[in-house]
Amino acid sequence: MSAQVLTVTSGKGGVGKTTVTANLATALAMLGKRVTAIDADIGLRNLDVVMGLENRIVYDLVDVVEGRCRLRQAMIKDKRQPELYLIPAAQTRDKTAVSPSDMVLLCDQLRQEMDYIVIDSPAGIERGFRNAVAPADKVLIVTNPEVSAVRDADRIIGLIEAEEKGPGQLIINRVKPQMVSRGDMLSVDDVLDILAVELLGVIPEDERILVASNQGLPLVMHGLNGSSAGEAFRHVARRLDGESVPFMDLSVKPTFMSRLRAFMSGQN
């Protein structure tokens, strides 16, 4: 069986691509899959620190592409999982050191040995984005429920359709249920209305994401209970693996006051 290549992208920076890549790759590995995560954000290497593998880097993506090492030598094994690897980005080069066809070639070399290849895309819509999307079998678009992030996601959806990688699947990250229930944040339905694309996951805002990256231990590894974002990432992994997992209920439990307010506004 040949691996499926998943590219995580967004257009806008800072929406959670690296966080999603680290947690998804790890969650898939925890399901017993053979997974390689690739950091395609050349010059702004980050996936290594979020995954806690920064101390083990010898070779990187550009070393592989330029033939300074074999592919296997650049694959850092995450010892906490049976089959999870990271190919880190080069830190002192730029996006032009790699071409879209280099990425296709590299992924083709890996396909036979893996079940999933998860690629962390840089922000933007230029070379780095095209490198990340070129080998993709499926594009995962990460967005936040805010105007600028959704606008950029719409642009990305157009671009991946043009590259015949579409339509892509959506992950809405950093949802704050309290704000949504007050009407002060775009809801999941609002975003889906606007983007008209398939929903793959809804990840709540969760402080433990930051704690996890402080520690270099992706949130999905933090034990099985008590983390809603971790649980949401595990659900996404299972959906990718073909299981039908219902979306988590993130709505805020109604209080007397909120019910009264809903009644008064005719929204009950």
Place this chain on the structure above:
Amino acid sequence: MSWLDRLLGRNETSGQIAKQRLQMVLVHDRADLPPGLLEQIKDDIIQVIARHTAVDTANVAVHLEQNARENRLIAEVPLLAARGRRG
């Protein structure tokens, strides 16, 4: 908006405003036609039609409409002559 909201002078929620603004912005993004250009098109349409008949220029409206990723330019050009002829 509910009667209570109106009573308390409350406006739409910022979430609703965000959604409306996004929809407007994306219509233009997807059509690759900036809002300012629409104003110019409107002026041009007025000029062309005014050569043939009197236009109610203050009430001309031009906007983009979108369904299922297809864009349509809608122009509404009220004519002054029509009113006179009927009356």
